Each structure stands twice: as structure tokens, then as C-alpha cells.
Amino acid sequence: MMRAIRIRDVGGPDVLEPTDIDPPKPGDNDVLVEVSAAGVNYIDTYQRSGLYPVATPFVPGIEGAGTVRAVGSGVDGLAAGDRVVWKNALGSYAEHVVVPAHEAIPIPENVSDELAAALLLQGMTAHYLAVSTYPVQPGDWVIVHAAAGGVGLLLTQIAKLRGGHVLATVSTAEKAELATAAGADAIASYEDFAARATELTGGAGVACVYDGVGQATFQDSLEALRIRGTLALFGAASGPVPPVDPQTLNAKGSLFLTRPTLAHYTRDDDELRWRAHDLLRWAGDGTLDVRIGGRYPLAEARRAHEDLEGRKTTGKLLLLPA
Incomplete structure (x- = not known):
């Protein structure tokens, strides 16, 4: 036994x-x-x-x-x-x-x-997101949600290895310290990250939002993106996202929305x-x-x-x- x-x-x-x-x-x-x-x-x-x-x-x-x-x-x-x-x-x-x-x-x-x-598992998730789903380019600003979590800490580090700038979302001061130690360039709360993204990029928006939170962050994640930006929705820690009208992606700047999973990247x-x-x-x-x-x-x-x-x-x- x-x-x-x-x-x-x-x-x-x-x-x-x-x-x-x-x-x-x-x-x-x-x-x-x-x-x-x-x-x-x-x-x-x-x-x-x-x-x-x-x-x-x-x-x-x-x-x-x-x-x-x-x-x-x-x-x-x-x-x-x-x-x-x-x-x-x-x-x-x-x-x-x-x-x-x-x-x-x-x-x-x-x-x-x-x-x-x-x-x-979490490392491979971070790897496919930053290397393949939206390959971070030198100078890109990206948002990593739940940046003090297992995926978030690794994703932040890999994005930095590729020359990107990371805006990390966290819920506590302790988690902010962890995200900063992992290389995050800026920190935001879940309530103000879209406004912070606009400020950091001079109004342009970020290249990609890596979102494993789901329902609670989805709408503001769309708002934070630049024209032709990518929202990589890879999880639903706060609950599943309701159905999305594709016209929303047009209206907000010809955005890309993907719901990737590790199985399709291995x-x-x-x-x-x-x-x-x-x-x-x-x-x-x-x-x-x-x-x-x-x-x-x-x-x-x-x-x-x-x-x-x-x-x-x-x-x-x-x-x-x-």
C-alpha cells in the first residue's frame, strides 16, 4: 500500500x-x-x-x-x-x-x-508566454498579473531576460517586495494598473498583458493595451471571464486575445x-x-x-x- x-x-x-x-x-x-x-x-x-x-x-x-x-x-x-x-x-x-x-x-x-x-509546470508556462505567445522584445512594457505568485515571479524574470520592462500587479507590500526583487520595474495594485500602464508608456499602452487572474482583471487588462497589443489570458484564479464580443477588440485598437494552454506549447x-x-x-x-x-x-x-x-x-x- x-x-x-x-x-x-x-x-x-x-x-x-x-x-x-x-x-x-x-x-x-x-x-x-x-x-x-x-x-x-x-x-x-x-x-x-x-x-x-x-x-x-x-x-x-x-x-x-x-x-x-x-x-x-x-x-x-x-x-x-x-x-x-x-x-x-x-x-x-x-x-x-x-x-x-x-x-x-x-x-x-x-x-x-x-x-x-x-x-x-509554472516555469514552462512562463517560458511559453514570454518566448512564444507574445515574444517579449527589448524595450517592451508588459504587465504581469499576480507577479508574486509562482508563474508571476518566473514570468517577470524571463521577460527581463528578454529585455522587457515589467509592470507587476500585487495585492500586498510583501508581494511588491518579491516582485521587485524578481526584476519588476514598476508596481501597481489591481485597482490602478491600467492607469499606471498609461502613465508609464506615455499614453501608448503596454505590448502585452499576461493575465492568469481572469474575471477580476480582464476588462482593465484590455484597457491597458497599446494598439495591436496582446492579452494572453492563461488562467482564471478569480473566476472565468464572461463571453467577449469580438467587436470590442476592434474598438480598443485591433487587439489580440488568446487563451493559451501549456499542452499546445509542448x-x-x-x-x-x-x-x-x-x-x-x-x-x-x-x-x-x-x-x-x-x-x-x-x-x-x-x-x-x-x-x-x-x-x-x-x-x-x-x-x-x-
Whole structure:
């Protein structure tokens, strides 16, 4: 038997139930991994609540890092004892998880399991947003919402690596300090960021708004954009955005609106490994500062979700099975 978190019926954080279940077995082209650390992400809360449907009962969590303990047939390049990290293996809130071999990324020696688990999913999200969805150009002003969160801190750093200027939105003075330390050039509240963007750009507006907040920020995010600016709506932490009349984008300056998702930016192994290797290299050599904002025993997954949804956290949250 192994310890895991199980969801019998969707709902609030109280449905996260610590329990003992049979450990999984790797199938063809899979590896069985002993989990050192599992990442806690907003997608976990969406699946738990039913916003993103998953057949119940299920073990939540899609991201983590650990040590390979067994390999299925057809697996090349991985062996028992290898340390790996992954960003898409449902069932990661557990002591063991089956990971598709193509999703298992070897961890460099100079990167710890916890650091890798804290980096991959949110780091890849930041990478595709700043490098591909709207590639930040030198001199661009961009807005990063929730800049003290896990994605926000990494996204701010990658935007700065590309020569951009970042206007960061935060809700507290402590979070403002974290965003500034990550390289943000200016700070705004969620109430005044559009006006601040206008001021900083001499009335032109910003090149892109990276918006993982959703409903609460969406309208002002549109207002903050320059002509032909891009709103990259990659999450809905405050709730889903209502339907949008495309004519609105015309009236506000031929704007671009996209609702990207990581799966479409890691469509093949080459793209997946390109993004992962960039991030692990930057983390290993200190180019990226990865903030772990909270470590919780596996049995306290409920508290981790409550803290995340209550906006009490900064950086990345990890569940530790051991």
C-alpha cells in the first residue's frame, strides 16, 4: 500500500482525502517514480472543483519530481535510480506515480528534486508566454498579473531576460517586495494598473498583458493595451471571464486575445525538452531564482489548496510525501 490523496467527489478543499491505496504499476512506455515532491498548481484546484472535469475517484496532482523505481517495456534512456521531473502525470499527490516516459525529464546534478518540482509546470508556462505567445522584445512594457505568485515571479524574470520592462500587479507590500526583487520595474495594485500602464508608456499602452487572474482583471487588462497589443489570458484564479464580443477588440485598437494552454506549447518531445532544458539550465546556474513559498506534508493537501485559493501564498507550493 502507499499513501495518497484521493478525491471521491468534486468540491472544495475538504474533498482532498488522505488514504492508503495500492501503488500503480507502469505500463508500456511508462516509468514508476517514487515522488520526492509534488507541485501544487491552480489546475489542481480546477480539477478538484469540477471546473476541469476528471472522472472520479481520482488522485490529483500532475507535477512532481522523484526517483525512477521501475520502467515499463519500450522505455529507452531511463533506468531505475534516475532522478526525473514531470509536468503532466495525473496522480502525483502520492508516494508513487506512473509517468509517461516521454514526460519524464532527467534532472541535472546541480538541481534538487524540490527545485525541479517547483519549477517545471509554472516555469514552462512562463517560458511559453514570454518566448512564444507574445515574444517579449527589448524595450517592451508588459504587465504581469499576480507577479508574486509562482508563474508571476518566473514570468517577470524571463521577460527581463528578454529585455522587457515589467509592470507587476500585487495585492500586498510583501508581494511588491518579491516582485521587485524578481526584476519588476514598476508596481501597481489591481485597482490602478491600467492607469499606471498609461502613465508609464506615455499614453501608448503596454505590448502585452499576461493575465492568469481572469474575471477580476480582464476588462482593465484590455484597457491597458497599446494598439495591436496582446492579452494572453492563461488562467482564471478569480473566476472565468464572461463571453467577449469580438467587436470590442476592434474598438480598443485591433487587439489580440488568446487563451493559451501549456499542452499546445509542448506538443512534441522536442518542444517539451527545449523549454525544460532552458528552465533547468537557468535554475541550475542561478539565472532564475525559484521561490518555494510553502512546503506541506502530503496529508495536508487540503491546507495547501486553502492557502493557494485564499491568496495567502507566494511562489510555489510543494507537497512532500516523505
